[in-house]
């Protein structure tokens with residue numbers, strides 16, 4: 684389940700990174716995604732696609748989580764997408780035809796699960812900066828691969 688407290692921890696960490704008060708230098712992801720709650724975005728409210736959960740950040744957040752904007756996130760409210768991702772690492776209903784888009788096969792979902800496992804280690808780890816850097820690199824490599832594959836299909 685999407686956890687608002689966990690997201691707050693990552694929000695504080697991202698703020699430190701943005702302010703240059705954290706030893707992580709190369710991380711590109713310095714804002715938390717409103718859907719999966721992990722630090723996966725380089726900006727907020729600019730239609731950036733989360734490389735982890737695929738939510739398109741149109742600016743929706745806690746205050747309007749039950750609304751369905753109906754644009755790039757199809758007929759999903761943020762609240763529903765959050766619950767789906769927390770349960771099976773995809774924001775789409777398994778019976779929905781959009782689920783079959785190329786970034787939702789089993790390998791993609793397993794990679795997401797592994798990335799989430801690393802993220803979950805970060806708050807309590809003494810190797811926080813290293814883990815953050817590793818997961819950030821993995822995530823952006825994963826995003827490039829996904830985009831490359833979608834373009835080929």
Ligand SMILES: [Zn+2]
Nearest residue numbers: 716719733736
């Ligand atoms: Zn996300």
